[in-house]
Amino acid sequence: MDNRIAICDPDEDEVNNELFGDIEPVTWVNDDTNYDLDEINMAFHRVDSHQIIYEEKKKKCKLIGKYVMGDLLGEGSYGKVKEMLDSDTLCRRAVKILKKKKLRRIPNGEINVQREIQLLRTLKHKNVIDLVDVLYNDEKEKMYLVMEFCVGGLQDMLESMPHKKFPLWQGHGYFCQLIDGLEYLHSKGIVHKDIKPGNLLLTLDGTLKISDLGVAEALDMFAKDDTCTTGQGSPAFQPPEIANGCETFAGFKVDIWSSGVTLYNITTGEYPFEGDNIYKLYENIGKGEYTIPAEVEDPLKSLLQGMLQKDIDKRFTLQQIRQHPWTICRPPKTLEEVPIPPLRGDEWHTMTVLPYLMEHHYGVDNDPTYYTEHQLNEERKLQEMDRTSGEQKNACNSHYNKHITNHGKRRWRKPTSCISVKKFPSCKPS
Amino acid sequence: MPLFGKSQKSPAEVVKALKEAVNALERGDKKVEKAQEDVSKNLVHIKNMLYGTAESEPQADIVVAQLAQELYNSNLLLLLVQNLGRIDFEGKKDVAQVFNNILRRQIGTRSPTVEYICTKPEILFTLMSGYEHQDIALNCGTMLRECARYEALAKIMIYSDDFYNFFRYVEVSTFDIASDAFSTFKELLTRHKILSAEFLEVNYDKVFSHYQRLLNSENYVTRRQSLKLLGELLLDRHNFSVMTRYISNPDNLKLMMNMLKEKSRNIQFEAFHVFKVFVANPNKPKPILDILLRNQEKLIEFLTRFHTDRSEDEQFNDEKAYLIKQIKELKSVHEN
Numbered sequence: 001m002d003n004r005i006a007i008c009d010p011d012e013d014e015v016n017n018e019l020f021g022d023i024e025p026v027t028w029v030n031d032d033t034n035y036d037l038d039e040i041n042m043a044f045h046r047v048d049s050h051q052i053i054y055e056e057k058k059k060k061c062k063l064i065g066k067y068v069m070g071d072l073l074g075e076g077s078y079g080k081v082k083e084m085l086d087s088d089t090l091c092r093r094a095v096k097i098l099k100k101k102k103l104r105r106i107p108n109g110e111i112n113v114q115r116e117i118q119l120l121r122t123l124k125h126k127n128v129i130d131l132v133d134v135l136y137n138d139e140k141e142k143m144y145l146v147m148e149f150c151v152g153g154l155q156d157m158l159e160s161m162p163h164k165k166f167p168l169w170q171g172h173g174y175f176c177q178l179i180d181g182l183e184y185l186h187s188k189g190i191v192h193k194d195i196k197p198g199n200l201l202l203t204l205d206g207t208l209k210i211s212d213l214g215v216a217e218a219l220d221m222f223a224k225d226d227t228c229t230t231g232q233g234s235p236a237f238q239p240p241e242i243a244n245g246c247e248t249f250a251g252f253k254v255d256i257w258s259s260g261v262t263l264y265n266i267t268t269g270e271y272p273f274e275g276d277n278i279y280k281l282y283e284n285i286g287k288g289e290y291t292i293p294a295e296v297e298d299p300l301k302s303l304l305q306g307m308l309q310k311d312i313d314k315r316f317t318l319q320q321i322r323q324h325p326w327t328i329c330r331p332p333k334t335l336e337e338v339p340i341p342p343l344r345g346d347e348w349h350t351m352t353v354l355p356y357l358m359e360h361h362y363g364v365d366n367d368p369t370y371y372t373e374h375q376l377n378e379e380r381k382l383q384e385m386d387r388t389s390g391e392q393k394n395a396c397n398s399h400y401n402k403h404i405t406n407h408g409k410r411r412w413r414k415p416t417s418c419i420s421v422k423k424f425p426s427c428k429p430s
Numbered sequence: 431m432p433l434f435g436k437s438q439k440s441p442a443e444v445v446k447a448l449k450e451a452v453n454a455l456e457r458g459d460k461k462v463e464k465a466q467e468d469v470s471k472n473l474v475h476i477k478n479m480l481y482g483t484a485e486s487e488p489q490a491d492i493v494v495a496q497l498a499q500e501l502y503n504s505n506l507l508l509l510l511v512q513n514l515g516r517i518d519f520e521g522k523k524d525v526a527q528v529f530n531n532i533l534r535r536q537i538g539t540r541s542p543t544v545e546y547i548c549t550k551p552e553i554l555f556t557l558m559s560g561y562e563h564q565d566i567a568l569n570c571g572t573m574l575r576e577c578a579r580y581e582a583l584a585k586i587m588i589y590s591d592d593f594y595n596f597f598r599y600v601e602v603s604t605f606d607i608a609s610d611a612f613s614t615f616k617e618l619l620t621r622h623k624i625l626s627a628e629f630l631e632v633n634y635d636k637v638f639s640h641y642q643r644l645l646n647s648e649n650y651v652t653r654r655q656s657l658k659l660l661g662e663l664l665l666d667r668h669n670f671s672v673m674t675r676y677i678s679n680p681d682n683l684k685l686m687m688n689m690l691k692e693k694s695r696n697i698q699f700e701a702f703h704v705f706k707v708f709v710a711n712p713n714k715p716k717p718i719l720d721i722l723l724r725n726q727e728k729l730i731e732f733l734t735r736f737h738t739d740r741s742e743d744e745q746f747n748d749e750k751a752y753l754i755k756q757i758k759e760l761k762s763v764h765e766n
Contacts, residue, residue, distance in 0.1 A: 118744075118745065121744070183623065186667065188665070219667070221707065319623075325538075328536075329536070329538055329539045
């Protein structure tokens with residue numbers, strides 16, 4: 001039953017021509033004048049970008065256990081993270097899909113995942129990511145870690161901003177939550193070992209969740225102190241004792257240091273230690289010498305200095321951090337809040353499972369949407385233009401931050417087809 | 431007084447009026463109803479200054495600062511808390527709201543109300559005794575938990591003799607009051623890790639002799655809640671020395687072994703999480719080792735059949751297997 005009529009929109013071409021009107025024809029710079037470019041092109045079959053037609057991917061509803069699969073949220077070395085919906089409770093969830101094949105290639109991959117699962121199962125705190133469920137598919141050699149739903153991480157937020165930092169009041173809020181979560185982990189005898197903005201996620205209501213306990217270590221219940229021997233965290237966040245290759249070190253103080261680097265990073269947009277390669281970096285960290293940007297004022301400055309103390313006995317404890325004036329006193333809400341970057345143009349982070357459910361329950365199979373390569377290119381060009389013009393403005397004035405993100409959003413539209421497909425209201429036989 | 435809208439009384443005037451009304455209420459003259467009405471009216475007035483209303487914003491900082499200062503100087507916070515039972519239902523809630531708002535007030539790094547209450551600890555003791563009175567217990571509970579968030583105030587409370595009344599409050603027959611008291615009790619013992627670790631260490635004997643009574647309570651909820659909290663306290667690394675002390679006492683082990691056999695499966699399960707610490711201890715004192723050895727066979731048999739339906743819970747099964755292995759390998763010190 002085919003009751004579709006394809007209509008080409010005549011205006012579309014005109015618009016495009018106008019767009020190209022400003023652009024000068026490209027002249028190729030070629031050192032060999034004998035070479036005729038057109039001749040080479042003869043060897044390839046040229047296809048006009050108008051003629052490459054894509055069909056929009058069907059939203060095919062897929063169930064894993066009782067969970068309905070949604071769109072991709074992110075991707076890591078281990079595999080993908082997707083959104084899911086618990087069909088019993090209607091809770092939004094995120095699922096980390098781990099492929100055995102990929103895990104084997106990562107050093108300690110499988111062991112780290114097993115440890116993470118075991119640790120997360122015992123933990124329950126507002127500021128630590130909650131592992132809801134673990135599912136296995138032996139046939140596909142996949143593992144599904146169902147977690148609390150988070151909309152994004154601090155790292156993505158920082159990267160979305162030209163200055164790569166938060167206003168003080170916003171950073172303060174995250175820092176206090178980090179300290180709460182860390183205190184809980186430490187009270188359970190767990191050293192996280194990889195505290196950094198990339199491992200701090202946020203839920204829709206702005207609650208910070210410490211995540212990724214892949215390299216964390218649980219101390220023996222009867223261990224007298226917090227001595228650790230291995231560290232596999234991210235280099236830029238490692239303390240001098242690890243950079244200098246000490247055989248044993250105090251675990252809790254490692255997390256304090258990394259939290260210090262994190263605080264430094266989210267409030268200044270810079271790192272206290274840098275290096276062209278890991279050796280240079282570790283050499284610099286090992287010396288423990290760093291400068292705090294001049295614009296950082298005193299309560300924060302002394303907190304950073306207390307946390308980034310080379311001497312672990314002088315380095316602050318969580319208790320000292322809690323009682324520090326900067327922690328106690330919330331900075332005034334002056335600058336605009338840095339938002340969580342939109343996911344594929346959606347600043348509200350609406351549930352991506354819904355279209356799959358709609359398609360499953362109300363969908364008609366024979367109305368695919370088409371768009372061409374040309375349109376995609378145009379869209380990319382527009383976005384690129386927005387971004388570059390945005391960056392230029394940003395460089396002049398940071399107050400424009402908010403406007404620019406809005407600006408970018410408005411321009412983004414979903415690729416629509418020049419072949420608009422009209423469908424007669426179909427009468428389904430009941 | 432203006433015909434429409436609220437009168438623009440100054441903080442000093444409102445506080446004075448409220449104080450007079452509360453005093454009248456306390457004296458209990460013939461004009462009680464009038465006093466009652468005045469108290470409620472002025473409380474609403476103060477509440478609106480702090481929180482604002484649907485039509486108006488909260489008052490400017492300077493007005494709130496004046497209000498706070500008047501409240502300290504007039505000693506009104508204590509007076510309100512002491513007469514809470516005499517204030518009407520809505521008024522009680524307003525007192526709690528005003529109290530909590532003033533408590534949270536911060537000037538830079540200072541919390542002036544916290545400092546003020548430190549000099550007037552009667553306020554805290556009066557609030558704690560609020561659990562004795564059904565009609566104000568829950569209002570006092572909300573204020574107490576707000577106080578417990580501040581280390582200085584929590585310290586005053588746990589180091590006071592009145593703290594031990596909580597062991598009674600958590601067992602009262604009215605369920606909502608008992609559970610409210612329990613959450614305040616738990617907050618006091620878990621919120622400030624270093625503070626409570628020190629407190630438990632210094633007052634170990636007194637606290638745990640009281641705690642023992644909770645674990646032996648007739649009341650199922652009390653037994654279960656207190657056992658769960660005990661597990662949390664002992665497994666918190668901040669309380670390491672308290673834990674080692676607790677698991678060296680054979681009486682505690684006996685109690686846990688009995689709780690493993692309780693009728694309630696939930697209590698059995700919670701008891702398991704405390705019992706495992708005794709067994710996992712690499713340096714078991716002789717009396718503990720002796721008890722375990724005497725019951726070696728029985729324990730192995732018991733644990734093998736213990737909650738076998740929890741096949742989903744890997745963590746639990748791993749721990750159980752570990753305990754069984756440990757108990758099997760137990761040897762008397764004299765044998766070697």
